């Protein structure tokens with residue numbers, strides 16, 4: 001074999017291995033086809049054992065640590081074009097290194113599913129109906145065939161995909177006629193992208209002073225390279241953050257650039273999406289896991305070609321290609337769903353900040369309850385802190401009240417004074433929202449005789465009683481069992497429920513207040529297509545009613561007629577081993593409260609607790625979130641906890657109860673060679689047994705991030721050689737959020 005024309009391709013393959021694989025590329029000798037030379041970011045098919053895999057070329061060199069003649073040649077380059085932009089390549093290489101995740105899995109996660117296989121972008125690209133004989137068609141169409149003339153005039157301007165034509169009310173028979181007559185044909189040609197003009201944008205509100213200051217700070221940063229490019233938009237609920245995004249986005253669009261807007265969960269933000277579509281008469285695309293592979297490919301393709309002007313996406317949108325990205329917005333930046341907890345454990349916000357820095361574009365992090373990490377960055381001047389302190393539409397922030405559950409009668413989880421308050425709001429024609437963080441009827445069934453509790457056989461947790469399904473369901477592993485009628489401990493039939501879930505609260509309220517509708521909003525009541533929209537629609541009508549819900553009610557909705565919000569179970573998260581628990585509780589309470597009094601009536605928020613003296617509760621009742629946050633930051637600093645230090649978590653799990661903890665135990669001594677490192681654990685995970693696996697963890701904490709990364713690199717290099725054990729599955733989580 002002549003090796004004169006060879007190149008070594010270092011390829012990322014979708015395997016759980018932290019390495020690249022060397023393959024040989026031998027250029028064809030007879031033709032000199034420059035366009036077909038391998039490039040970084042191009043997909044290739046390679047042999048791997050007995051399989052063939054689709055990988056991505058990461059580096060091209062002429063050397064390998066293996067003898068060149070032993071390297072296998074690639075099977076083929078999939079296509080001439082690269083599948084990743086250079087901006088993406090840079091981001092993904094950084095992400096794999098930062099999160100210490102196998103590089104091939106990182107690259108594969110960033111591709112739409114259809115491109116993880118051997119298909120070309122050209123094959124998949126949306127076909128566009130393109131006019132073939134512009135000049136004569138006009139005369140051939142009968143005069144009275146209005147629709148055909150309309151189609152002709154559309155196609156004379158540009159080509160269209162089938163769905164775009166359907167949206168323009170074109171019948172498929174008209175389209176077929178054009179194709180059959182040879183007047184037009186389907187092509188994958190790229191289209192002319194019309195420049196955005198001021199006419200494409202309508203309905204701007206006139207900004208209040210705080211909003212105007214924010215918008216102008218953001219806009220001027222993109223005109224001036226020397227100003228900071230990261231903005232914390234710290235605005236109380238209802239302060240008009242969305243209007244600030246919209247007007248900052250407008251500025252970017254008029255510079256003919258694109259914008260990425262990341263939101264926690266797309267299913268929960270239909271109102272936000274429709275506000276974007278109303279404001280911009282432009283191509284606004286969505287990206288989330290509920291879409292089909294084909295829909296996702298289309299968004300990917302349109303972002304990459306520059307056709308999509310705005311993409312509204314959940315966390316993985318941060319990996320999308322853009323022809324010309326001009327700004328990233330992270331709405332509700334504190335929300336934990338920006339962190340992927342399984343597999344490739346990345347944080348969308350961290351990646352967005354890196355991406356924006358490299359691209360030198362502004363990034364806006366918006367929240368009414370910023371994460372302590374972000375607030376700390378604002379405090380030290382890394383982020384520009386923009387504040388919106390009052391509500392935009394003139395409504396006032398709600399008043400906070402404590403209801404001490406030790407002092408009143410409680411029925412089905414509701415204290416009597418709260419029930420009375422609910423009744424009086426309804427009588428006044430207003431809506432009420434009651435928040436409880438648990439689905440189902442009751443957290444657990446208990447035996448009255450021996451106090452035995454129903455528990456999951458695969459997890460160290462109790463099963464939740466769902467009365468309507470007559471099942472005991474584990475909310476951690478999803479296991480479903482028919483309800484039991486006899487105690488498994490003593491055989492007694494005297495079983496009763498303990499605690500309250502949405503389902504029970506719903507039934508109890510229907511009994512207590514039969515004259516008004518009680519609407520349940522949780523994952524169970526919205527599992528079928530359209531149910532969520534129907535419930536939102538019902539609430540939006542504004543008729544006096546009670547909404548009982550989980551987290552879902554907390555996020556971003558704007559229901560003007562809700563005057564009372566009750567947080568039914570504050571106490572569930574007061575005594576947690578997680579140092580982030582107070583932050584999460586404070587954010588949740590403020591977000592839920594934010595649903596109250598958004599219209600003309602001043603709202604009230606009631607917190608029910610058995611621990612009215614608890615400092616977090618006192619802080620939230622008497623002060624603002626910002627006071628809570630600065631107190632919490634001081635405490636974190638004293639204890640040297642994040643964001644004043646950095647953490648990596650090593651998780652290990654095994655089917656045998658002791659293996660994982662013993663394995664982690666045996667690693668600890670090796671870590672003593674690193675000074676300046678705090679090693680915590682090993683300790684059992686908060687839920688030690690989950691889905692039949694026993695889970696333990698080891699936290700390493702360090703002031704210096706580079707040093708922490710050095711230690712983790714050492715661990716990855718050595719864990720398998722020092723401490724090889726096939727019975728253990730381990731993973732690393734950088735900047736862990738949930739234990």
Ligand code: ADP
Nearest residue numbers: 205206207208237238239240241242243392393
């Ligand atoms: P946030 O996202 O901060 O919770 P929103 O952007 O949803 O707040 O705004 C709350 C309400 O205030 C919306 O109904 C919005 O239309 C209105 N609003 C925002 N800015 C203005 C403004 N400058 N003038 C009048 N109304 C505004």
Ligand code: ZN
Nearest residue numbers: 456459474477
């Ligand atoms: Zn379970």
Ligand code: ZN
Nearest residue numbers: 447450487490
């Ligand atoms: Zn019993």
